[in-house]
Amino acid sequence: MASKLYSIFSLKCPTCHQGDLFPTGSFSYRQPFAQYTHCPACGQPYFPEPGFYYGAMFISYIGSGFFCLGVVMFLHWVLGWSMLASFAALIGIVAILFVWWFRVSRSAYLNLVFGYKPEKAAAAEAGTINVSPPTTVKST
Ligand SMILES: [Zn+2]
Numbered sequence: 001m002a003s004k005l006y007s008i009f010s011l012k013c014p015t016c017h018q019g020d021l022f023p024t025g026s027f028s029y030r031q032p033f034a035q036y037t038h039c040p041a042c043g044q045p046y047f048p049e050p051g052f053y054y055g056a057m058f059i060s061y062i063g064s065g066f067f068c069l070g071v072v073m074f075l076h077w078v079l080g081w082s083m084l085a086s087f088a089a090l091i092g093i094v095a096i097l098f099v100w101w102f103r104v105s106r107s108a109y110l111n112l113v114f115g116y117k118p119e120k121a122a123a124a125e126a127g128t129i130n131v132s133p134p135t136t137v138k139s140t
Contacts, residue, residue, distance in 0.1 A: 003116055008107045013039040013046075014114040016121040021046060021107055023136050026100040033102070036134040041124040043131040044114065053106055060105035068094065 006017065011026070013019040019041035024030045038045045068090055075086040123129050 004111050007116070008104060008111050011103055011107050013042060013044050014107075014111045015039065015044040015117050016042040016124040017116060018042070018121065018124050019044070021110070022103055026103055027096075029099060031136070031138070032099040034136040034138050035106070037137055038131070038134050039124075040131060040134050042120045042129055044120075046110065047137060048113070053109060055112075056105045056109035059108050060101060063105065064094070064101060 003017065004014075006012070007014050010017075011021045013021065016039060019039035020036065022035050024032075024034065026032075036046055071090050071093060072083075072086045075081040075089055076083055081089070120129075
């Protein structure tokens with residue numbers, strides 16, 4: 001379970017935990033929706049079928065919904081901010097986090113489908129897997 005959480009939040013390949021899922025940093029905001037076609041370390045496909053990431057939208061929706069409720073409730077009820085100020089702060093927070101959350105949702109969905117394979121991780125670390133350099137897919 002801890003290794004799943006590591007893979008999800010470090011945005012690493014679910015199979016080997018070494019290759020990146022995305023070519024750019026989440027907070028660089030460069031190419032925010034570009035994703036590798038496959039793992040650069042072990043070759044695990046990141047797009048196993050068309051429309052694969054529709055399921056990630058539900059993770060994103062549920063997580064962001066409760067997050068937004070929590071932020072507004074905390075600012076309004078606990079800190080006593082006005083409703084307008086609470087929502088203005090929420091918009092600012094979400095504007096900063098949306099790329100990261102989009103990626104974590106995809107990473108979580110990929111981790112639901114694919115598990116960690118120690119033999120793949122060992123082979124990727126030893127460099128015995130011949131993987132072609134991944135291209136990026138700009139998904140919407
Ligand atoms: Zn991998």
